[in-house]
Amino acid sequence: MESIGRRRWAIAEGYIPPDSSYDSRALLSHEAACILNAGDADANIEITLFVTDRDPVGPYKVQVGARRTLHLRFNDLEDPEPVPRGTDYASVFESDVPIVIQHTRLDSRKAELALLSTVAFSAG
Amino acid sequence: MESIGRRRWAIAEGYIPPDSSYDSRALLSHEAACILNAGDADANIEITLFVTDRDPVGPYKVQVGARRTLHLRFNDLEDPEPVPRGTDYASVFESDVPIVIQHTRLDSRKAELALLSTVAFSAG
Amino acid sequence: MESIGRRRWAIAEGYIPPDSSYDSRALLSHEAACILNAGDADANIEITLFVTDRDPVGPYKVQVGARRTLHLRFNDLEDPEPVPRGTDYASVFESDVPIVIQHTRLDSRKAELALLSTVAFSAG
Amino acid sequence: MESIGRRRWAIAEGYIPPDSSYDSRALLSHEAACILNAGDADANIEITLFVTDRDPVGPYKVQVGARRTLHLRFNDLEDPEPVPRGTDYASVFESDVPIVIQHTRLDSRKAELALLSTVAFSAG
Numbered sequence: 001m002e003s004i005g006r007r008r009w010a011i012a013e014g015y016i017p018p019d020s021s022y023d024s025r026a027l028l029s030h031e032a033a034c035i036l037n038a039g040d041a042d043a044n045i046e047i048t049l050f051v052t053d054r055d056p057v058g059p060y061k062v063q064v065g066a067r068r069t070l071h072l073r074f075n076d077l078e079d080p081e082p083v084p085r086g087t088d089y090a091s092v093f094e095s096d097v098p099i100v101i102q103h104t105r106l107d108s109r110k111a112e113l114a115l116l117s118t119v120a121f122s123a124g
Numbered sequence: 125m126e127s128i129g130r131r132r133w134a135i136a137e138g139y140i141p142p143d144s145s146y147d148s149r150a151l152l153s154h155e156a157a158c159i160l161n162a163g164d165a166d167a168n169i170e171i172t173l174f175v176t177d178r179d180p181v182g183p184y185k186v187q188v189g190a191r192r193t194l195h196l197r198f199n200d201l202e203d204p205e206p207v208p209r210g211t212d213y214a215s216v217f218e219s220d221v222p223i224v225i226q227h228t229r230l231d232s233r234k235a236e237l238a239l240l241s242t243v244a245f246s247a248g
Numbered sequence: 249m250e251s252i253g254r255r256r257w258a259i260a261e262g263y264i265p266p267d268s269s270y271d272s273r274a275l276l277s278h279e280a281a282c283i284l285n286a287g288d289a290d291a292n293i294e295i296t297l298f299v300t301d302r303d304p305v306g307p308y309k310v311q312v313g314a315r316r317t318l319h320l321r322f323n324d325l326e327d328p329e330p331v332p333r334g335t336d337y338a339s340v341f342e343s344d345v346p347i348v349i350q351h352t353r354l355d356s357r358k359a360e361l362a363l364l365s366t367v368a369f370s371a372g
Numbered sequence: 373m374e375s376i377g378r379r380r381w382a383i384a385e386g387y388i389p390p391d392s393s394y395d396s397r398a399l400l401s402h403e404a405a406c407i408l409n410a411g412d413a414d415a416n417i418e419i420t421l422f423v424t425d426r427d428p429v430g431p432y433k434v435q436v437g438a439r440r441t442l443h444l445r446f447n448d449l450e451d452p453e454p455v456p457r458g459t460d461y462a463s464v465f466e467s468d469v470p471i472v473i474q475h476t477r478l479d480s481r482k483a484e485l486a487l488l489s490t491v492a493f494s495a496g
Contacts (some may be wrong), residue, residue, distance in 0.1 A: 001172065001180070004134050004216060004247050010376050011486070012441065013406035013489055026210070029235070030227035036174060036214040042490045048373065048455035050408060050441040056373070057451075069174045069214035070441075072485035086398070090408040094486060097220065100214075100245045102136035109486055112236035112360055115229065116489035117137055118244050124375050125296065125304070127341035127372050128258050128340060150334070151357070158261035160298060160338040193260065193298040195289075224338075224369045226260035236484055237355055241261055241364035249420065252464060252495050274458070275481070282385035284422060284462040317384065317422040317462035348462075348493045350384035358438050360484035361479065365385060367493050372446070 001067065003096035005038025006122035011091045013103070014049070016075055020108045029072045029108045033093065034080040035118070037064040043095045049083065050090040053105035055082060064099065093120070125193065127163025129222035131244040135215045138173075142210035143233045151230045155198045157171055157217065160224040161188040167219045173207065174214040181205060188223065196213070217244070249314065251287025253346035259339045261305045264298070266334035267357045277356045281341065281368070284348040285312040291343045297331065298338040305329060312347065339346035342351055342366070373439065375411025377470035378494035383463045384446040386421070388447055390458035391481045401480045403446045405465065405492070406466065410474040415467045422462040429453060436471065444475075465492070 017029035037043040043066075046059035058075050064070045074083045074091075084091065093101055101105040106113060141153035143169060161167040167190075170183035182199050183223045198207045198215075207213065217225055227243040261352075265277035285291040291314075294307035310327050311319045322331045331337065343350055348370040354361060389401035409415040415438075418431035432449050436442045446455045446463075455461065465473055471493040480483060 001216065004132060005245065007419065008376060010410065011409055011470040012408040012472045012491075013404075013443070014441075015443075022188040022199060024394050032137075033147040034212070034214065036134055036216075037218050038134065038172075038174060038180075038214075048410075050410060050439060052440060052442060055437050056410075065196040066447060067174060067180050067474050068176060068450075069138075069212060070176060071137070071139070071212040088374035088406070088441060090406065090410075090445040092373065099137045099429075100134040102242065102245075102302065103489075104137055104240065105487065106238075110484045113231055114236045114487040115238040115484040116487040117227075117229075117240035118242045118474065118490045119136075121377065121474075121491050121494070122245070125340065129369065157263075157337075158338065160258055161342075162258065162296075162298060162304075162338075162340050163322070163351040172256050185253065191262040191298060191304050193262075193299060193301060193336060195263075195336040197260070224258040224260045226369075228261055228364065228368065235353060236358045238356060238362035239362040239364040241351075241353070242366045242490065243260075252380060253493065280385075282460070282462065284382055284464075285386040286382065286420075286422060286428075286462075288463050315422060315428050317386075317460060318424060319385070319387075319460040348384045350490065350493075351449065352385050352488065358391060360482045361486040362478055362485040363479060363488040365475075365477075365488035366490045367384075370493070372450040 001038050005100040007095050008123045009093040009101040009120040011120045016085045017107050017109045021111045023068035024111040031105045035064050036069045040066050041097050043097045043099050045095045048092045051073040096106045098114045125162050127222040129224040132247045133217040133225040133244040135244045138213035141233045145169050145232045145235045149189050155229045158195045158226040159188050160193045164190050169219045172216045175223045183247050184204045211220045249286050251346040253348040255343050256371045257349040257368040258353045259368045262337035264333045265318040265355050265357045269356045271360045279353045282319045282350045283312050284317045288314050289345050291345045291347050293343045296340045374469040376470040379467050380495045381465040381473040382490045383475045386461035388457045388477050389481045391432050393480045393483045403477045404443050406443045406474040407436050407463040408441045412438050413469050415469045415471050416466045420464045
């Protein structure tokens with residue numbers, strides 16, 4: 001399929017709730033960047049995290065295969081360092097091929113779920 | 125009315141919760157693509173689903189009449205195959221006339237409802 | 249202030265939950281189009297509603313003063329006819345000056361609140 | 373990093389719930405503008421608030437350092453005057469360098485959380 005999307009994306013909102021009411025991976029509080037690579041070439045993506053009081057951290061490197069989607073949880077990023085819980089951050093994604101990014105959070109600090117989602121801001 | 129929208133749309137986030145706390149169609153956990161065809165010609169739409177570990181599935185074919193809206197539930201797609209529950213996916217919509225697509229999920233895995241919604245990413 | 253926005257907007261998703269757990273206006277299940285007119289001229293807006301199985305309804309006429317915001321509840325639209333509850337619809341807004349529209353729903357069918365919001369799709 | 377974003381943003385939806393079920397800052401009902409300044413120059417931002425029945429209020433002045441993010445709570449704005457609770461408003465952000473803005477609300481009027489988020493409308 002013809003590729004769709006942009007090479008550069010920003011998510012200004014980032015916050016991984018420090019607590020969860022559940023142990024299962026599906027219901028654990030988490031924040032995700034849902035990445036779609038609809039094109040015929042693998043996407044090599046570098047992520048930079050911005051915080052409030054020190055220099056940015058990164059790049060985190062992620063690959064999404066051709067014609068695949070990856071629902072990346074920020075909770076799972078470990079290298080160069082884990083994403084702190086309960087802390088405000090923002091992120092920029094730079095890919096070598098066009099991709100589409102949607103931002104989602106599931107918050108299970110309380111027993112009932114809360115959800116948010118928005119398409120990220122794209123440029124370039 | 126003059127048509128409004130684009131011909132090509134992507135929803136990078138897709139996930140149909142595997143459980144529901146209710147049996148009624150209105151409160152069943154579901155994921156929807158709300159499609160608006162404001163123009164004077166019927167829209168013939170092909171949907172391709174992307175997953176994490178195998179080639180895309182599709183096309184699913186949907187028609188939305190002139191000057192009509194369709195709130196399509198991914199739960200209802202059956203041909204060429206049902207959309208798996210509890211699995212990450214993404215989708216691309218290709219229409220022969222301009223349309224507008226908004227993505228919504230109602231999650232009733234717990235007794236209280238959680239909602240998300242965002243306008244899909246448009247191109248072309 | 250210099251005006252900001254577009255003249256033509258679409259909200260593909262529309263659904264007023266038929267029930268509420270509360271009587272107060274603030275917590276009643278409702279769907280809103282939050283309209284910002286940051287410019288120096290009043291905005292005259294015509295809204296057309298699209299449904300699944302018959303011709304569009306409208307125009308509904310709304311005015312938003314210069315340098316004002318209006319959080320319009322679809323629940324409050326009465327002329328030419330009320331918006332049906334528990335029914336899928338979509339909407340197109342046409343203004344004579346640039347405006348910004350954001351779509352929000354508060355769902356209180358269950359005792360706890362669910363919220364969604366997204367900037368509408370803009371064109372022209 | 374190369375800057376990303378726009379200089380002018382609007383959030384048409386604004387409402388700080390008047391009540392909260394919790395005292396902790398994290399779970400207090402609040403509305404936030406998450407601002408990302410990925411570029412190499414500090415961002416000087418002026419915010420104007422629009423309401424339904426009187427002239428706009430502002431500017432509120434905020435600075436976001438180079439390569440930093442700020443998750444600004446409207447609850448915290450005090451000068452020239454606090455943002456009223458339980459009242460509809462909208463906002464326009466004007467920056468001297470490109471930034472990205474995402475809008476989020478946490479509503480804890482009831483014991484369980486409700487969340488919404490969307491990328492703001494950008495222009496210029």
